[in-house]
Amino acid sequence: MTATRVPGVPVIEDGVMISTNPATGAEAGRLPVSDQAAVGAAVARAREAAQWWQSLGFDGRRERLLRWRSLIVRRITELAQISKLETGKPEADAIVETAAAIEHLDWSAKNAKRVLGPRRTRSRVLTVEHGGHLEYLPYGVVGVIGPWNYPIVTPIGPISGALAAGNAVVFKPSEYTPVLGQWLVDTFAEVVPEHPVLQAVHGMGDTGAALCRSGVAKIAFTGSTATAKKVMAACAENLVPTVIEAGGKDAMIVDADADIAAAADAAVWGSMTNAGQTCIGIERVYAVAPVYDAFVEAVVERAGKLRTGAEIGPITMPKQLDIIREHIDDALAKGGRAVLGGASAVQPPYVAPTVLVDVPDHSLEIRDETFGPTVTITKVADADEAVRKANDTAYGLGGSVFGKRDAVRIARRLRSGMVAVNSTLTFVGVGNLPFGGTGDSGFGRIHGDDGLREFARAKSILVRRGPSAIPVQSYGRTPKHIAALIKTLRLLYGRRT
């Protein structure tokens, strides 16, 4: 069967997925589609591989993960070219993205033992005759489902945490970036040839759904909020836990004492990089009145220099163009003004940089994820109003604050998982900082200590070291023992504080 080809839209022909470039339609590669049986077989193989991987211990895994890290670095330009071919994004952006992925691989490999390794815990008074041991054990096989917009760092975040913790991984890349996903798996196999510790399964959403139902012990999902709900529903059938990294509507706040040039530079980068197809992209800016005019002018000046087809790549997923057009039209119809770009900005497969002002709070551009190179700038009286408006969204992923005296205080008040102060997006590439959202942006964390623990289960062992001082957990106990327990509780915890 031969399907009609649209540039960028993957098609399946005779059980083979064909990936194409969104700007030119050039073929990026072909991969066999995994049906339900193939997904099940991959998970069965992974289950065996997981035992071997776990037996290597933290040190053995560290060595191999660091080898993979080094191999990716050596072939970074090859990876960037594949990314450009499949997503259309500039190679330089793929290199910057890879730098963040490398940071997570390096950090997870080097820190898994400290975070997850066995340790003794301090004895507690009521059970002082016991010694505690705690360790974090891998789940076994973790399924990772990734999006297309950052096809390198978004899967490598959970993959590095899951592998460092001792799990095998079955990875379902987005149907828009299967070639890149397979490259990650193939390069891993070059440094870990013994067992299929990291595998890929390819296909459309149904392959992802099959992975959820395949018997994996955990799913790490990155993608839209709508798909996250489907993933959770499928996982619920077998009580499979999930970590959900979903969409966002991140805001930047520009306070009165901000460096306006730096804030404008970051706002343009934060909203336009990757053609705005960034989960933690800045989609809204709230600038306080005294600096508003200067800030808008500086943003327009910088964004106006960006060229579609050069700094601004194509919109990877053609159907997203309709959403971006709808959001711009809706903003203009409701009284917003375009100070750059606007109604004619959408020129498939590109969208020209668009800066919108006076956009009412109930507009789609303010409420829903746009995922294009557009940004709204709203004038607010002060930081309090900025925080109120920034938090008035169902999402809660990242954010940014520019300012001096109160910037960190403002950052703490933003309802989000991460905030960059006097920069933007940077937190995604810091190995020891957890990454994840709240509300419609999801839950659970990748990266950092929390990201490692996400892929392991706590195992507590309590070892008796001597006789109990107050032996109440035995039928040999007497009323005197219970009285002694009450007395001890009163002594320890009963006083009014």
Ligand code: NDP
């Ligand atoms: P989607 O939700 O469309 O897809 C994400 C992944 O889920 C893809 O691999 C997709 O496969 C798969 N999938 C689709 N349907 C199902 C299903 N029923 N069961 C299991 N898996 C399924 O997201 P996009 O790829 O379009 O990515 C963009 C979204 O991701 C944006 O909302 C963005 O904000 C968010 N995102 C969040 C990040 C975060 O860290 N919080 C980071 C990056 C992006 P297929 O592609 O084959 O349909």
